[in-house]
Amino acid sequence: MPDTPAPPPAEAEIAALRAEIDALDDAMHDLLMQRAAVVARLAGSRAKGQGSPLRPGREAAVLRRLLARHSGPLARERVVRIWREIFMASTAIQGPFSVAAHAPQSAETRLARTHFGPITPIRVHPTPARALAAVSDGEASVAVLPAPAETDQAESAWWARLDVPRLQVVARLPFIAAPSAPEALVVAPVPPDPSGDDRSLLLIEAEADAPRGRIAQALADAGLAAGAVLVLRAGEATLALAEIEGFLRADDARLAALPWARRTILGAYAAPVAGDAP
Numbered sequence: 001m002p003d004t005p006a007p008p009p010a011e012a013e014i015a016a017l018r019a020e021i022d023a024l025d026d027a028m029h030d031l032l033m034q035r036a037a038v039v040a041r042l043a044g045s046r047a048k049g050q051g052s053p054l055r056p057g058r059e060a061a062v063l064r065r066l067l068a069r070h071s072g073p074l075a076r077e078r079v080v081r082i083w084r085e086i087f088m089a090s091t092a093i094q095g096p097f098s099v100a101a102h103a104p105q106s107a108e109t110r111l112a113r114t115h116f117g118p119i120t121p122i123r124v125h126p127t128p129a130r131a132l133a134a135v136s137d138g139e140a141s142v143a144v145l146p147a148p149a150e151t152d153q154a155e156s157a158w159w160a161r162l163d164v165p166r167l168q169v170v171a172r173l174p175f176i177a178a179p180s181a182p183e184a185l186v187v188a189p190v191p192p193d194p195s196g197d198d199r200s201l202l203l204i205e206a207e208a209d210a211p212r213g214r215i216a217q218a219l220a221d222a223g224l225a226a227g228a229v230l231v232l233r234a235g236e237a238t239l240a241l242a243e244i245e246g247f248l249r250a251d252d253a254r255l256a257a258l259p260w261a262r263r264t265i266l267g268a269y270a271a272p273v274a275g276d277a278p
Ligand SMILES: O=C(O)C(=O)C[C@]1(C(=O)O)C=C[C@@H](O)C=C1
Pocket: 039, 042, 048, 053, 054, 055, 056, 058, 059, 062, 086, 087, 090, 091
């Protein structure tokens, strides 16, 4: 028998570590196949019902739970990336899924791509109305639109005309907080699902000259903790869009304490999580 020289120690060490990685890959693959089988069972369950398989609140709750137990050299943002792909794979098991985006800054398309993954079809529409129509008509599963901004004019303020409750805001992108980066909202033909730490969007139609301060005060007096309040002067009315702490429901008694009868909950989304420390 010819003598086979023993590999140098460094190569032997690499081979041993790669064998460990191979075993872990097999274990992870087994778990992914098991997870996919459970998702297929969930898709068939009557409790989940028909309609969009997407549950952004549940996704956020899963990610928060994993990030809370996370440690080691794997970056938090990488954990989110890996699970985003898992969620989209699970969504695909439950039916076709596509995105209609309106992306005036092209950042919205990037946010949609990052959130919904590289394989999900994304079509960019020239106006928010066209993107929303694609969802209403069943051509797309969700719309991704620019987050409301103080600079919005009556024409660009898609949120002022959202066909609620048929269409509702269900998520805000990005889920990993990125201060002063562009943001987008996800609109779906289903209500949002709570994640346990949420913010809701409340649209109020006030009188034409209602000062912003009065609207903010009325919200505070009603016990509604508002973050940003956007104000849009629209002819005879003032439209105020308030981001309210928590998952607001239509029968919330605090809404009845507001001095304006025309108030609409546009939806809700999970509060973002912190990224990796720089
Ligand atoms: O929990 C569900 O309803 C699922 O469809 C499963 C799952 C997941 O993979 O964890 C997938 C998609 C949903 O958006 C949320 C969660």
